[in-house]
Structure formats: structure tokens, C-alpha cells
Amino acid sequence: MKFDPLAAAILILLPLCVCSRAFAQLDGEPYIHDPSTVIQSDGKYYTFGTGGGGLISDDGYTWHSGAVRPGGGVAPDVIKIGDRYYVAYAVGGGGMSGGHASNVKVMWNKTLDPKSPNFEFHDVGVVASSDGVEDCDAIDPAFLYANGHLWLSYGTYFGYIRIVELDPRTGNRMAGNKAVNVAIDMEATDLLYRDGWYYLLGTHGTCCDGANSTYNIRVGRSRNPTGPYVDNMGIPLLKGGGKLVAAASGRHMGLGHFGLMDLGDGVQKFSMHYEADLDRGGRSVLDIRPLLWKDDWPVGGDDFEPGTYEIQSERSGGALELAVDFVRMDTGRRGWGPPTGPVTPVANQTLAQDSAKWPAGNIAVDLSDYMVRPHQLWTVAPVPNVGGYPGAPYFKIVIAGTDRALAATAEGEVETVPAFTGAPEQLWRIDELIDGAYRIMPKAMPNSAAPVALIAVGASTPTLTKFDPKSDKGKWNFRKP
Amino acid sequence: MEKVALSSCIELSSRAKVLKMTKMKMFRKLVVLGIGVLAVQACVAQVPDRPKAPQDKAAAAAPRTIAPYFKPATSQPKAPDADGFLQRWMLLEPIVKPNRTNTVFTGTYVRSALNAEYFPDQFTLLPHNGQTVTVAGQELAWHALDSTGFNVKVFRFAYGLNEPTYGVLFWAVTIVNSPSEKKNIRLAVGSNSASMWWLNGEDVADLFDDRRMVMDDVISKRLTLKKGQNVLRGAVINGPGLSDFCVRFVDEDGNPIKDLSLSLPQ
DSSP states (O other), rough: OOOHHHHHHHHHHHHHHHHHHHGGSSOOOOOOOOOOOEEEEETTTEETTTTTTTEEEEEEEEEEEEEOOOOOOEEEEEEEEEEEEEEEEEOOOBBBBTTEEEEEEEESSSSOTTTTTTTOEEEEEEEEESSSSSSSOOOOEEEEEEETTTEEEEESSSSSEEEEEETTTTTTTTTTTTEEEEEEEEEEEEEEEEEEEEEEEEEOOOOOOGGGGGOOEEEEEEEETTTTOOOSOOOOOGTTOOEEOOBTTTTTTEEEEEEEEETTTTTEEEEEEEEGGGGGGGGGEEEEEEEEEETEEEEEEEOOOOEEEEEETTOOOOEEOOOOOOOOOOOOOOOOOOOSSSOOOOOOOOOHHHHHHHHHOOOOEEEEEEOGGGOEEEEEEEEESSSSEEEEEEEEETTTSSSEEEEEETTEEEEOOOOOOOGGGOOEEEEEEETHHHHHHHOOTTTTSSSEEEESSSSSEEEEOOTTSGGGOOEEEEEEO | OOOHHHHHHHHHHHGGOOOOOOOOHHHHHHHHHHHHHHHHHHHHHGSSSOOOOOOOHHHHOOOOOOOEEEEEEESBOOOTOOOOOOEEEEOOOOOOOSSSSSGGHHHHHHHHHHOOOOOTTTOOOOOOOOOEEEEEEEEEEEEEEEEESBBBHHHHHHHTOOOOOHHHHHHHEEEEEEESEEEEEEEEEEEEEEEEEEEETTTEEEOSSSSOOOOOOOOOSOEEEEEEEEEEEEEEEESSOOOEEEEEEEEEESOOSSSSSEEEOO
């Protein structure tokens, strides 16, 4: 067998490439099971899990234990209405301890920061229950506040998923309200409202079995909060239907406990747990990933994949590039007829060929026709130990094969600097928008506190200014070279 | 979040408290209790401490019944429901088949478990209401029932009869009467958990792995329903959790076939 050094190198590096995906997982110690919807309080992010306690993060990327929730029980959820954070959780049920007898309880607090002088939980009481015999197991509560009404879904595979209405002023059950069956064979539900549709999300599959957990997130929708919910095939959730939203991928198995994070400006994310993160010993961990929408259905997006890309403007189709002289490729003269001699491949233009006359200092950027030239190829890589934003770390964006980095200027423009230093204006936040395009924002712009994004102010001119989700000017696509 | 493995422990052991009847049934329950205890010991380490919700004593103490999930089948033929689901079945009391988790239901396991012979003439018997068969020395009865829902909740069938509900295997038989020969139709099945289905003796639909019941989950290849009587037979196996199934025939476009009638052997 002939030794192929290139193949050998690929084989050696392949495992490293696989493991490098681990970057996109949240940093810190995001160990949790059945996390509540991630929510902000006093500038920090919080989520609570089964068994009490929870996680805190300053930026939504690096997570540590420390959140405080009394009452124990399972699978809580949190929502903020007015100046109150309502917390729902289940005591009993789940096939454990009390079998399928369970109570959903609610409490509230004015802050989730356990160090705040205002931190004090107030018990509301039981808002839903199951008697242990009926076709319902009242666990896994989830809130939705929409159109002035507060809804709560709950239940598990033991019978029906049910919805009740709560009083948003007190968190208690609305007087006379009766529970409505809305789904079967589902658990870990959540509710969304968008453009006149109510969405019931929940998991199918098996939980709590590590890397063998088949948990996956499904959805049905209805024009009415109490159903009937049907999936994309018209199958009622009361007959087992459910359109896939997100399932296992990469090194992560068993997605469950969806929670919406609407970050505004066309950016939505969802919090959930993996039953098993193979890069963290197969433990259950929190993650936050983009949420996309297609044909009025939610679609679970993926973490941004580091790599080398063309960065294409949605507005003009132009490629973000160094504003340098175009260097022709010398492929010789050819006629239009069939070849008269051997046909041999032509190599791509090399970085050395393209960069021979690049200035040494800062170089401006513009947008132009994409020609697969080195000055148009950007390597996007996470930067360790500089924090991040909900669900992802900050990235550096450099010309492939160089350390020349994209940077914000004090004048509100964008350019490249010869070497990446890790300065805030060289760190970039990349958020996938609900339509699948991306928003690119510097962590900071010198002399300005206002958030800005990379915007195609002209067909060929990028700048930094306020992002408008209704305009294609601020939308970008990362395309494989 | 439902920790199915531990729930099986609790459910199995609680089932053992409702002992009754014959020595063989007593023996069977004790076996189940033993399995439950072992399962609890095996699972307890995985489960965090949590407060208990009080069991509703009235609900737990209420006399068990298969109502409102089932009604006794009548002698009159029964049409499928508005969506074509077959609701009339002869159901055999559950056969104990302990499994702590449903993830064991691979194709190999299920084919082996459901093709094994549990009672004589298992694949040809047309039982009548009240007829009994003996499985591993235990007497089990057939019940002629109409499901009141589109799905046949065999968990509720077992629970209502004070039979084991977890770690069980159910057999079901019905007779499908067709007014004419129907070609290129398909059997559409959903089951919790795994199941196998035979039409006129031919294996036509298999559902493996840890399944939730979804209507039209697995669809058979194209089939022919004979004019007159056709025998549809199914077996559903489940570890912990609810067990049920839903079955209907659909045409090539997926539309339900409703001009059928169901009857049971007399």
C-alpha cells in the first residue's frame, strides 16, 4: 500500500476537527437537567432545573451554578409578567416517588438574583394536579403569556398534555377554569405565540438514558390556545402528531425542554438540554441555539460552525473583501473549441499570489463579485476566554491563512488590521436570524456604546450602523468557498 | 421528564398489592413484585431526591374498571370510526414479559418475543369472549370489547382488570369484513411500544424500538383485503409506561377506508 501523507494528515487531524465543535457548547459548568426557559433578571441570565437550584450567567455563554429556587421538584419554568418572575414546578409525578400523582405549584419573586435584597419567593400554591390514576401526570409545566392571558401546559407520556389558564396578576388558577387535553405521547412541553398561531412544543422519545436518550423536540400549532393542535401533516397532537423542531446532532443526544429566548431584531434562540453531551462525559447540559422560522413553523438552528467562508451580502450578493488590487489568474490563452492536448486542472490562486502587493497596515474592506480569491476568504474562529453572548462565544474574523483581522473603527466604519490583538473592536458577535441569514456585530466600537452591526450601506460598501431586521442591508450569508 | 425505568419499579410493585384469585395468578404477581423490587434497587441511584405529591386516596382506592375506555362488544357488526380506526377487538389479558426499559425493543428482540409461542394456536385462534388460554401455567381470558376512543388503551384494559400494566405483552384479534375485494390498500398502525401485525396470517406491519403511539406511524406494503372475512391479529409489547395502539386501513392516497365492518368470533 502506498503511503499518502495528505491522507495520513487528514486521518490524524480528523478527530481534532470533530472535537473542535465543542467550542460552540456553552462555557463554564452548564450541567443541568430539565432547564427552565432562560430568562434575564437584573442583567444576568438564569435557568432552573430538576431538584432545585440552577445556573447563572453574566453573558448567556458562560454558566455557573448558583441560582436559587426552593421547593425542589421537577422541571420548572419561569416567566416575567410586570415586576414578577413567576416560577412553576412540579412536586411528585414523573413515574417516580409518588408515581403519577403530582401537583404543579407556582411561586413568584421580584428578582432572581439571590444576592438582591428584594429576593424573596412568595408561594402561590397548587395550580394543577393529577391524582395518580387519571390519564395525566402533572409535571413539566410551561408558561405562555399572550394577548393578556397566562397559559400553562403540563403533562408527560402518562396520558394527556393539558392546558390551564392562570391569572397573570396572581399566578393562581383562573376561577372556574377547566383543564383541556391538547396532546398525547409528549412531555416537556412549551407554548409559543406568533402571528396569530399558538404553538405547542414538546418532546417525543425517551429521556434520562444518557447517550441512548431519544428525546427530540416536536411541534404542533393552533389558532386557539386550547387547540386543537395539529402538525404539518394535519395530524392532531391528540393522535400523536408533531413536526420535528430539533433532534440529536454532532456530539449531542436527546434534546428536550425547549424554551424561547426572543432577543429582538429578528433574533430568536431556544434554550434546552442535551440528555448527553459526549464532550462532557455524556452528562446532561444546557445549550442555547438559534431558532429559525420556515413557512410559519419553528425550526431548530445549529450552532455557528467555525471555518473559512465567503461572507456574502444579502443585499447585493457582493462578497466582503479586502479593498486591494485584483490579481488576474494566468491560465493562458485558450480557444473555444475542444482541447487539442491533455486537459489539466488549474490551481486556485494562492495567498502569496494575491497578497504580494497588499499594504502592510490597515486595509479597507468593500463588497465585490465573488471570485474565490484569497482576499475574499475569511476564517471565522471562536476566541477563548473573552466571554460571549447568549449561546455562543465571540469570534475573530481574519483573512484565511493570515492574522489580518476585521475590526470596527472609531469612526463607525469597518476595516482590517494587520494582526488580531483580541481588542473588543476585533471581536464579533454572529447571530443567525429567524430567516437563516446572519447578523454580524462588533463586541464594541471605539468611542461608542450604541450597538451596531455590519451593514451594506451601498451595493459595494459596508459600514457599521444600527441593525434593521426589516432590511436586507444588515443580513449576511456564510458560504463555503 | 418521566423516568420510565423507575416508574416501572413503582408500577410493578404497586400492581403486586392487588393480588387476587388463583394460585397461579398469585405466583405471577409475586414474580412481578420481585422484579419490581429489583428494579427499584437498580434505579434508585439514578434518581434525585424529590418531594412526593400525596396520592389521591380516593382515586387510588376507587374500584377499578375498564370504563370509560371500553364497552362490551355487541353482536352487531361495528363500522370503523369517522377516521377509519378499528375499535372492536378481542383482547387477551396481559402476558407478563418484564422489561425495565423500552429501548430493548430492537427488531431482533421483538421478532423473537412476539413470534414465540405463548399459547396453543396463537396465530390461528379465533377466540370468543371469555375463552381462556394458558400461558406459562397461568390462565388468561379473552375479552370482546369496543374501544371508546380511536386508540385502544390496553394499559387501561389491564389496569381496569387489576392486571399488570408494565412489562407486559398484549394480544389482539379482530375480524374485518369487507363488502368487496380491495386491492392496493395499506394497514396503518401506531403503537406504544413495539408491535407486530398479521393480516390473514401474513406479517404486514412491524413497529420496533421505544415507540410513542402516532397515528399512521408505520404503513404496510400494498395489501389486498378479501371479500368477506379477514383476520387481523396484533401483539403489543411494552415495558414501563402507557400501552395503546391505533389501527386503520388506508387507500393509496392515505385516505381512510371506512366501508368495512368489524365482528368478533362467536
